[in-house]
Amino acid sequence: MWTEIVKEIADFPTSILTGVDAAGYPFSIRCKPNPDSDAQVLRVELPKYFELQPCPAGLLCHRHDDLLDHQKSFLVRGRLEQDSQGWLFRPFKFIPGPGIGGVMAMINLLLTGRRNAKQYLEKRHLPRPVIAWDTVHAMWAEIHSKDQ
Amino acid sequence: MTAVLNLPCEVESVFREFRTCEMTTLSKDGTPITWPIEPLYQPEKGRFFSTTSIGMAQKAHNLRHNPKISLLFSTPTGSGLVDPPAVLVQGDAQVSEEIFTSYTGELAEFGRCAFSRVPTGELYSSNPVMRFLFDWFFMRLIIYIIPRRVLWWDHADFNLKPHEMEICHVD
Numbered sequence: 001m002w003t004e005i006v007k008e009i010a011d012f013p014t015s016i017l018t019g020v021d022a023a024g025y026p027f028s029i030r031c032k033p034n035p036d037s038d039a040q041v042l043r044v045e046l047p048k049y050f051e052l053q054p055c056p057a058g059l060l061c062h063r064h065d066d067l068l069d070h071q072k073s074f075l076v077r078g079r080l081e082q083d084s085q086g087w088l089f090r091p092f093k094f095i096p097g098p099g100i101g102g103v104m105a106m107i108n109l110l111l112t113g114r115r116n117a118k119q120y121l122e123k124r125h126l127p128r129p130v131i132a133w134d135t136v137h138a139m140w141a142e143i144h145s146k147d148q
Numbered sequence: 149m150t151a152v153l154n155l156p157c158e159v160e161s162v163f164r165e166f167r168t169c170e171m172t173t174l175s176k177d178g179t180p181i182t183w184p185i186e187p188l189y190q191p192e193k194g195r196f197f198s199t200t201s202i203g204m205a206q207k208a209h210n211l212r213h214n215p216k217i218s219l220l221f222s223t224p225t226g227s228g229l230v231d232p233p234a235v236l237v238q239g240d241a242q243v244s245e246e247i248f249t250s251y252t253g254e255l256a257e258f259g260r261c262a263f264s265r266v267p268t269g270e271l272y273s274s275n276p277v278m279r280f281l282f283d284w285f286f287m288r289l290i291i292y293i294i295p296r297r298v299l300w301w302d303h304a305d306f307n308l309k310p311h312e313m314e315i316c317h318v319d
Contacts, residue, residue: 016220018172018180025238025296026172026180026218029306049309056179060170064184066226068167068266077179097183110281113203117284120202131286132250136259136273139251143264 001094002040008074008100009033009042012061017044017089019052019080027052033059033089041081042089054081059089062097072099150194150318159300162235163189163196165227167265170220171198173210173241181210186262187219187293194317196237196293197258199248203284208243208291217241217293222304226265234304238297239315244290255288 009015018028029050033042042059046052057080062073078091096105121128153160172182188197196219200207211217222234251259263269272282294317299310 016170016182016222018170018182018218018220020174020178020180021238023238025216026174026182027238028170028172028180028182028218028220028222028236030222030234030304031306047307047309056177058172058180058182060182060184062168062170062184062223064168064223064225066167067268068186068226069268071184073184075182077181113201113284114281115203116205117201117203117287120205126247129247129249129287131279131283132252133273133279135251135256136286139256139259139263140270140273143260146264 001091002037004094005042005076005091006035006037008094009035009061011072012063016060016062017046017057017080018060019055019057022051022053036088039088040091042091043085044087044089046087052080054079056080057089059091070099071097073097074100153191153194153295153298153315155298155313156300158233159235159298160189160191161229162221162224162227162232162300163187163191165229166221166224166232167226168223170222171207172218172220173207174214174216175210176213181207182220183207184223185219186265188258188261194294194315196295197254198291198293199255199258199288200291201285202247202287202289205289208289211241211243211291215240215242219293224304231303233300233302234306235298235300236310237293237295238299239293239295242292242294246290248288248290249286251286255290 021027059076064071075095077093168184171185219237
């Protein structure tokens with residue numbers, strides 16, 4: 001996991017670090033994590049106003065182009081901690097998103113989505129709903145008419 | 149209860165023009181889970197609209213367990229804005245129980261906004277094979293995000309202390 005994090009995080013100028021504030025709400029900022037390979041943690045400099053206690057935390061890197069194509073993202077679950085050198089993010093789990101893992105990851109996304117939807121419906125004893133494709137096509141027709 | 153949003157123009161421009169924001173929900177063990185989403189700003193209703201497929205419903209599960217949520221607008225790519233602020237919205241979410249499969253009303257409003265910015269999205273409904281493989285993608289839960297607090301950083305500089313606004317709510 002550590003090797004993967006170091007490799008992928010180098011592909012992004014900044015990351016989104018999220019912790020939880022005193023009221024229990026998520027609080028995110030952008031920052032530049034620096035890998036500390038000896039300790040296998042990411043060192044972060046946090047602004048002084050950032051009122052966080054050590055807490056469960058997440059780190060997201062993502063990007064897309066102007067048309068939301070060529071997406072790449074990943075999430076790391078972990079914990080925000082402090083030591084003698086300052087704040088650090090201790091990673092627990094690397095979760096790849098779009099743009100990582102190639103064709104196999106896309107196939108896996110398709111299969112996982114189908115399986116999750118089936119389980120969601122079964123758990124609630126619901127029949128598989130039929131999509132109103134005519135409304136989807138009408139929406140696209142309206143989008144195309146505005147493009148012209 | 150409706151949130152009254154009297155926000156500066158530059159903040160509202162971010163809500164309208166940014167293609168994505170980074171949405172955080174809290175998992176059962178309290179870990180923040182952040183993924184990019186495409187939100188729809190509904191200022192007249194004092195909220196944001198979002199949606200997720202039942203095939204990717206983890207964020208909905210998280211929000212039903214803990215409705216506290218945040219949206220960080222920090223990725224200006226495609227927005228056309230020059231030197232926009234970064235904006236963080238903290239609030240509470242409501243998730244529909246109903247599964248929506250018809251793109252009418254608010255879901256159509258969202259779709260027209262979101263899909264017009266993602267031309268490749270039409271692929272998923274383009275032919276019978278794709279409609280069979282991806283029908284789950286069109287089974288949608290609706291998520292409303294009611295802002296409680298908005299913070300913004302001029303020039304998206306997170307080293308600066310952010311501006312902050314508590315949001316009023318009226319019945």
